[in-house]
Amino acid sequence: MSTAGSTRAPELPSTTFLALVEEFFDKQGKPVSFYMRKKRNTQDDPFDEHVIKVLGERLGEDKGLLVVPSTGKLISPDAVVARPEEYDLLLKGGADFDTRAICGIEVKKLELEKRTGSKGKKSSRRAGMDYNSTPPCATVRVYSASGTPLRIPCYYVFSLLVETDKEDHWETQALVMVAGSVLNSDEDLYDEITGIRSKAIGLGSYGDGANRERPMLVFANPLGWDWVIGSATIISDRDDLESEHPLTRVRDITRTTVNGVESRFYCYRLSDLNPPVEDTVDDPFPTPKRRSTQTSQRGKFVVKLGEIKTSQMPLG
Template sequence: MDVDAAGRTRPPELPSTIFLALADEFFDSKGDPVSFYMRKKRNTQDDPFDELVRRVLVDRLAHDDGLLVAESGKLTSPDAVVARRDEYDLLLQGGADFDTRAICGVEVKKLELKKNGKKVSRAAGMDFNSTPPCATVRVYSAAGAPLRIPCYYVFALLVQLEEADEEDIWEVRALVMTAGSALNTDQKLYDDVTGIRTKSIGLGSYGDGADRERPMLLFANPLGWDWTLRSATLISDRDDLAAEHPLTHVRDITRSTVSEAEARFHCYRLSSLNPPKEDTVADPFPSPHSRSTKTTPRGKFVVKVDKIRTAIQPPLG
């Protein structure tokens, strides 16, 4: 266990605790996926898997470990915030920096297999909608004060096994929980995108149109790395987690920054599975070979003569 400057034992960090809870929920003692029921999606904004993950955190952490689990609403990031009650209260009173032993944001990202059933969809970069990933994210206290807290991102590869009327049977084929710092550390980008922006109004011939100029962001997808498939992996910026959790440090990864510096992260898997130690790998997350600054046309309707039907044609069937 880690100790502070006064020699007092510090509590274990929360991301590892969260990871262990999710791995135990979605995988068995051999590391194989466990099937589960999940209700059907009701509308575009509805997200039953996010809801399921939040329920797992409440059941396993709030009930068993006495942690605070705050759940977000729709279209709000992160999906949940997990905090240690005593340290959280002290940090609020003293204004000290928040760390992963006291509080952590959790954002859930879901992926499915491509039609061929072998490759992960959006492997070279997935949608983060209007909120970029970041090492720390902004949340607010009940009094309205902004708080900047560390954030981890849970990537789950979902596979549907059976379909039913109200609930389908699914499994999580692979799970990666990664520090936001492994995806992005540009805090200014996060603040600029999530802060107040301008929009164009008074558009169109009647002046009643508006352009929200809403950003849609793409960032790396760790599940695009084949090594992460069919397993549960924790990617952290700490190299000492095995000392306080039943985790094995299996390998390191490095990511090249735009300034040509190198960032190093540490991969962990469950010690109970006796995972082998593997070599460090550089830039394992796939990215597009070429990316243009131009957007593609939206809703391009091509009139094809062989697809045109007229009133004199007989109906199909």
């Protein structure tokens, strides 16, 4: 996918990545403390909101790009970044959308509650991360104002946040932005799960129950790879980002499909801080050692009657 020597505008994912690095790290690569309001409810995500606000300020004003947030909760991706002039040309010409014109941005995060004593601590859920009801994918579906479905490339931003000693202030211990194809390239799976599904109705003794049968997806967690902790990294399917940005290709990784097909991806970091280092790593993201097709039993309440003291019995 090399485009070395091209005079076209730089691709958007790496432009987005640099904007986030400038926001969350100083020139020496150290995390910068930032304010994040408290979570209001289960579906509320103040970090997603903060990231999209940062992108709007840094890319909208400085780069002349469109940063369009999602229209509501539980809608993926969290935002779309677009270059208006190339987007219009592609739309009129019917060509495939590429990362120079438009891309989706999905934000994922893990939190460590206190910096004290947690320095270097590994992130939780290393072998997998919840993606809720939408699987990650190389491309995602969005819609134009007229309702036309558009398939666009998507990148995923993963952040490991550490709470500082100052109330409501956090630091980014790790930032890794990955092409959706690093996580999953099965577009049929994406379409199947995000399309119209059936639900069971008429349940229960009175027939007023329903089972939404809502999928809950777990896929790879790049923050589980120790190498990304303490740094900012973009993992791309392009091998030429150095020709467009102040980035250095520091490492290659491979991912192997269930059918044994190997794909190569490229890790970049800021050139001023990171010389090329290391060898290729095969499948670096942790995977569960024990995974079963069965779910855990829900609502299992165990009462050991012989061990309950009289003082613990409810009053009549």
